[in-house]
Amino acid sequence: MKAIEKCLLVVALIAVAGFAAPAPAAEVPFRIPDEASIPGDAMGETIRQGKALLVDTRRRLPEHVGNGLNCTNCHLNGGTVAFAAPWVGLIGAFPEYRARSGKVISLQERINDCFQRSLNGTPLPFDSAEMNAILAYMRWLSAGIAPGSDVAGRGFDKVDASLHANRAHGEVVFTAQCASCHGAGGEGVAGPQGGYVVPPLWGPDSFNLGAGMARTTTAAAFVRRNMPLGLGGTLSAQDAVDVAAFFTQQPRPDFPARVNDWPKGGRPADAR
Secondary structure, eight states: OOHHHHHHHHHHHHHHHTOOOOOOOOEEOOOOOOGGGSOSSHHHHHHHHHHHHHHSHHHHOTTTOOSSOOGGGTSHHHHTSTTBOOOTTGGGGOSEEETTTTEEEOHHHHHHHHHHTTSOSOOOOTTSHHHHHHHHHHHHHTTTOOTTOEETTOSBOOOOTTOOOOHHHHHHHHHHHTHHHHOTTSOOEEOBTBSEEEOOSSSTTSOOTTSGGGSHHHHHHHHHHHTTTTOTTOSOHHHHHHHHHHHHTSOOOOOGGGGGSSTTSOOOTTOO
């Protein structure tokens, strides 16, 4: 039976059984809670600790971070910027099916994905105080948003998938628009007390080959909307694709477990 015939049969069976197919979730506005709403008790302290761990990840969790990055190098401003992978409403989006994993995963698993890939480190125990603090902060950011809601600005923006990357032009864009902050060799800017004031885009202290940001399309979507920092949206979509193709293909740490990604097929063409 052809796939389209199977789909029609499923729809027909649902109708006969008297069930309606679930309606897509309505989009809800992107809103950030007022910090004054953080309670002044032990729970409030846990929320604040969770934010601190995400903002200052490398220094506070050195045994779990294998490079020079913090979570908020991608999840900008404490995870409160639309289309910069915000954590607003995220608590109600999990468990969620992930094609890369080929299964339904918990939010704890998704967080540890970032620790192992973007931070090139090791996962947090699910029952650790640090994991619970991170979840508490994300839960506070999601206050008032019903589980399953489609929050405007979640994830990254989209770029035209039909655009073909030109890495040579991407190097020109990088030199003109990015190198002044990230360094001519993508090495970032080291902080006076360790870590980085500006994150490295490649090399041993950057994200590894298994990170979502190592994919050209993901990086281009982030760059197009958010970079140069404070001037997001000034690059054309083509420039964003080109510069993403340039820096994502630079040397970076490996992630051997990436061979197990997309176990049910559908591996994207730009997956490293």
